[in-house]
Amino acid sequence: xxxxxxxxxxxxxxxxxxxxxxxxxxxxxxxxxxxxxxxxxxxxxxxxxxxxxxxxxxxxxxxxxxxxxxxxxxxxxxxxxxxxxxxxxxxxxxxxxxxxxxxxxxxxxxxxxxxxxxxxxxxxxxxxxxxxxxxxxxxxxxxxxxxxxxxxxxxxxxxxxxxxxxxxxxxxxxxxxxxxxxxxxxxxxxxxxxxxxxxxxxxxxxxxxxxxxxxxxxxxxxxxxxxxxxxxxxxxxxxxxxxxxxxxxxxxxxxxxxxxxxxxxxxxxxxxxxxxxxxxxxxxxxxxxxxxxxxxxxxxxxxxxxxxxxxxxxxxxxxxxxxxxxxxxxxxxxxxxxxxxxxxxxxxxxxxxxxxxxxxxxxxxxxxxxxxxxxxxxxxxxxxxxxxxxxxxxxxxxxxxxxxxxxxxxxxxxxxxxxxxxxxxxxxxxxxxxxxxxxxxxxxxxxxxxxxxxxxxxxxxxxxxxxxxxxxxxxxxxxxxxxxxxxxxxxxxxxxxxxxxxxxxxxxxxxxxxxxxxxxxxxxxxxxxxxxxxxxxxxxxxxxxxxxxxxxxxxxxxxxxxxxxxxxxxxxxxxxxxxxxxxxxxxxx
Numbered sequence: 001x002x003x004x005x006x007x008x009x010x011x012x013x014x015x016x017x018x019x020x021x022x023x024x025x026x027x028x029x030x031x032x033x034x035x036x037x038x039x040x041x042x043x044x045x046x047x048x049x050x051x052x053x054x055x056x057x058x059x060x061x062x063x064x065x066x067x068x069x070x071x072x073x074x075x076x077x078x079x080x081x082x083x084x085x086x087x088x089x090x091x092x093x094x095x096x097x098x099x100x101x102x103x104x105x106x107x108x109x110x111x112x113x114x115x116x117x118x119x120x121x122x123x124x125x126x127x128x129x130x131x132x133x134x135x136x137x138x139x140x141x142x143x144x145x146x147x148x149x150x151x152x153x154x155x156x157x158x159x160x161x162x163x164x165x166x167x168x169x170x171x172x173x174x175x176x177x178x179x180x181x182x183x184x185x186x187x188x189x190x191x192x193x194x195x196x197x198x199x200x201x202x203x204x205x206x207x208x209x210x211x212x213x214x215x216x217x218x219x220x221x222x223x224x225x226x227x228x229x230x231x232x233x234x235x236x237x238x239x240x241x242x243x244x245x246x247x248x249x250x251x252x253x254x255x256x257x258x259x260x261x262x263x264x265x266x267x268x269x270x271x272x273x274x275x276x277x278x279x280x281x282x283x284x285x286x287x288x289x290x291x292x293x294x295x296x297x298x299x300x301x302x303x304x305x306x307x308x309x310x311x312x313x314x315x316x317x318x319x320x321x322x323x324x325x326x327x328x329x330x331x332x333x334x335x336x337x338x339x340x341x342x343x344x345x346x347x348x349x350x351x352x353x354x355x356x357x358x359x360x361x362x363x364x365x366x367x368x369x370x371x372x373x374x375x376x377x378x379x380x381x382x383x384x385x386x387x388x389x390x391x392x393x394x395x396x397x398x399x400x401x402x403x404x405x406x407x408x409x410x411x412x413x414x415x416x417x418x419x420x421x422x423x424x425x426x427x428x429x430x431x432x433x434x435x436x437x438x439x440x441x442x443x444x445x446x447x448x449x450x451x452x453x454x455x456x457x458x459x460x461x462x463x464x465x466x467x468x469x470x471x472x473x474x475x476x477x478x479x480x481x482x483x484x485x486x487x488x489x490x491x492x493x494x495x496x497x498x499x500x501x502x503x504x505x506x507x508x509x510x511x512x513x514x515x516x517x518x519x520x521x522x523x524x525x526x527x528x529x530x531x532x533x534x535x536x537x538x539x540x541x542x543x544x545x546x547x548x549x550x551x552x553x554x555x556x557x558x559x560x561x562x563x564x565x566x567x568x569x570x571x572x573x574x575x576x577x578x579x580x581x582x583x584x585x586x587x588x589x
Contacts, residue, residue, distance in 0.1 A: 006467060009455040010573035013038045014048045015381060017392025020334035025556055026453040030460050035453040041558065042334055043395030045448035049380050053569040054475070055446040056376075056397050058437035062104045063430035064422065068096055072368035072428055073116075073137060074123035075419055077408040080148055081130050085408040087417060088125065088132055088146065091428060093118035095134065095144065095151060098430055100417060101410065109151045116141055121368065122346065124292065128174035129193060129207040139168050139183060145211055147203075157213060162197070164213045166190055171292040173237035175252050176265065179210045182234035187254060188224025189265070191215045225263065225280060231256040235345070236292035240313075241300045253283060253302060253313065255295065260284035260313065284316050287327075293348035293404060296356060298379070303356050305347050309336050310358055310375070331393035332375045335360050343369045350407040352416040353435055354379045355394075359402050367428055370401035370421045399440070400431060438477060438566040445478070447564045454489075454558040455574050463579040466552045468538055469497075469559065472571035474530035476504040480565030486539055488554030495551050497539040497559070502567075504529035532570075553579065 009026075016039035024041040027034040035041060040048070045056050070092020078088045084101035093116040097107040116123070116136040123137035134144040142154045143166055154165040169181035178189040191197050191212040198206030227234060236255035251262040262283040287306040289295055294305040302313040309327030329336060343362035346369035350357050355378050359371035374397040381389040400420045407416040416433040431441075440446055457464065466486060480502050485494035507525050508516035541552035557574060 006575050006577055007457045007459075007464070008573050008575050009457040010470075010571065011037050011452065012472075012571040013051045014040055014053050014569075015051045015389065015392060016040075017048050017331065017378065018043050018395040019331040019393070020395075021330035021332075024451075024454045024558060025460070026455050028456060028458055028460060031456070037453075039453065040395070041451040041453055043448075043450055045397055045399065045446060046450060047376070047378065047394050048392055049378055049394075050568075052474075053450050055438075055448040055563070055566060057434045058440040058444075058446060059400060059418070059431050059433055060437065061429060061431050061441050062100060062417070063098060063106065064425075064427065066096075066106050066428065066430075067108070068092060068094065068106075068428060070094075070118050070367070071121055072403045072419065073120060074125050074134070075404050075406060076125035076127060076132060077406045077417075078132050078146070078148070079127060079408070084410045087406060087419075087430065088134075089419065090116065090123050090125070090134060090136075093120075093136075095146070100408075100415070100430070100432070104430070109146065111144075111151055111153065114153060116144070122291075124170055124172055126172035126174055126179065128179045128210045131208065131211060133166060133172060133179060133211075135169055135172065135181075137170070139170065141168055143168065147208075154211070162214060165211050166213060171234060171236045171255075173239060173252065174210070175237075175239040177210070178265075180237050180252060182237055182254070183224075184233050185227050185229065185231070185256075186224040187227075187234055187237060227254060227256055227259070227261055227280075231259040231261075231288070233257070236289050236295045236304070238292070238295045238297065238302055240297070240302055250300075251283075254280075255289035255292075255304065257288045257290070257307075258286065259288050284313065287311060287316075290344045290347055293346075294358060296349040296351055296358075298351045298356060303349065303358075303377075305344060305349070305358055307341060309333075310356075310377075329375070329393070332360075332396070335373060335375060335396050346403075347371065348402070348404045350405045350416060352407045352414060352433065354383060357397075357405060357416075359405060360396070363401070365401065365421050366426060367421055368403050370403055372401055373398045374402065374405075399446075403428065445480075445565045447562065449560060449562040450569065451560045452558060452572060454556040456556045457576060459578075460555060463553065463555060464557075464576040465579060466539055466554070466557050466574065466576050468575040469536040470533040470571075470573040470575075471536065471561075471569065472530075472532045473502075473534070473567045473569055474532075475528045475566070475568040476502055476530060477528040477566045478506050478510070479503050480563060480567050483562040484536060485560040485562070486552075487558050488544070488551055489547075489556055491544065491551070491554075494560055495539070495542065498536050500534075502531060502534075533573075 025031050025034040068091040073090040075089040077085045079085045086101045087098040089096045094110040099105050120137045124135040132146040142156050157164050172181045177193040180189040191209045194206045195209035197212035197214045198209030239252045240250040254261040260283045263280045289304040296303045310329035311327045347359050355376045361372040376394045378392045403419045418431045483499045484497040486497050487494045505511040541550040544551045
């Protein structure tokens with residue numbers, strides 16, 4: 001029988017984020033490597049920024065019913081010389097501008113009668129100065145150049161020496177005033193910016209020299225610097241920053257599937273002409289990148305997706321003497337183990353709102369490979385001059401099937417976008433990931449769920465009867481539905497516990513006690529509310545046939561909360577009664 005006194009366990013702070021790579025039991029003296037008290041077993045569509053648990057911000061649709069069709073191939077956030085950026089997309093061989101800087105209209109810029117191949121599944125884009133270079137991805141079609149006004153095709157290398165321009169290629173990067181490009185295992189670069197091959201006078205003022213290939217004999221001959229055969233083809237070219245100004249901007253990192261190389265090329269035109277090979281060294285001898293879209297620059301580091309998870313290049317370099325050669329994403333193993341590696345070359349990532357966002361769970365669709373989830377890594381915990389904590393993984397965000405993520409600076413405001421496959425129509429749409437919306441498109445409530453650690457009440461070998469729970473919430477806004485579940489010990493299945501609803505009127509139109517006339521103006525907004533505490537009843541139970549005891553009896557208990565609506569969870573307590581009799585004796589289901 002249960003004792004008369006009640007014991008309590010729970011958590012009031014959750015800034016440690018998610019760790020699904022550990023056993024879900026709360027850490028204790030007998031379980032030192034369990035989850036910390038400020039961590040969660042998993043979180044879906046939520047965030048732990050600020051210590052509480054909240055839903056992610058809403059996503060809104062910007063473009064649907066667009067005139068494009070066919071395979072999604074590539075995209076880029078094009079930075080104008082004067083004005084805010086907008087998206088440039090290659091779909092079915094045609095080029096489209098999505099004016100997210102203005103009214104979200106679509107402008108097609110495809111050269112009449114000269115579209116790119118429509119069936120190539122992956123292209124490449126990179127911007128240098130005002131020029132966006134668009135590679136078709138088949139390594140035979142000459143690239144396109146977009147200068148913000150005109151789209152034209154490169155003349156390639158098979159022309160007089162003084163006229164030669166960038167050839168067909170794959171991954172690219174604009175680094176130290178040159179456009180670097182890769183073909184297979186070879187990489188090289190075009191002319192330096194403001195070089196003599198550029199057009200003098202307006203509108204280019206010799207900046208278009210980066211589109212030319214006239215300075216280096218290796219590049220002119222179609223040759224270049226090469227990585228070893230065993231490393232595989234080059235998947236990405238990305239540079240890093242360097243605070244030591246004597247060493248220049250930093251290194252150009254060459255990513256293959258199996259390894260990563262660092263290159264320190266010459267700076268000036270004279271050094272480039274006389275150079276025969278730059279300083280190339282191995283930066284990482286295993287675990288390269290799937291592609292270029294997932295390589296994300298955050299401060300001085302490069303984050304990327306590899307065959308074993310999400311990695312930080314400089315963490316790997318720093319720890320190269322250790323035996324373990326591990327990624328930084330073990331916390332997200334619950335999701336990452338289900339990635340189809342054959343499709344991960346289409347993954348993408350961005351840095352947005354002081355978070356790293358990487359797409360996961362790819363699936364093939366008629367318009368391209370779409371990703372059913374996004375894993376966020378929150379850097380907010382290290383953004384302080386006081387106590388710094390490690391960045392926190394925040395589980396997974398879902399709701400859209402993402403083809404590619406984008407971000408841009410709009411006059412000091414960072415905005416993020418996703419090109420997605422509609423789950424209703426199968427069409428390609430453009431959505432925005434907002435920084436403030438509490439609700440989804442068309443005022444829909446966001447559904448999110450939290451899984452806490454398995455609590456033991458610091459007595460993991462004592463049998464207990466789950467008795468009740470308390471929940472603290474604040475920032476309650478609108479109608480919010482709650483659904484609570486529990487499970488005992490290592491039970492793989494959750495048992496339903498309780499469902500209830502809380503309401504906090506958003507304005508006088510929703511106020512049932514003091515409603516207002518909907519024709520009145522303005523509508524007075526209301527403040528958010530809190531509930532401290534919400535006491536929950538004793539959980540229902542059934543027979544656990546495998547153990548011969550009720551499901552509300554166990555040594556540890558884990559709870560899951562599914563929420564539909566906007567609020568923040570500030571704390572959760574579980575109550576239990578110790579079982580005084582010997583385990584498994586006189587317990588009848």
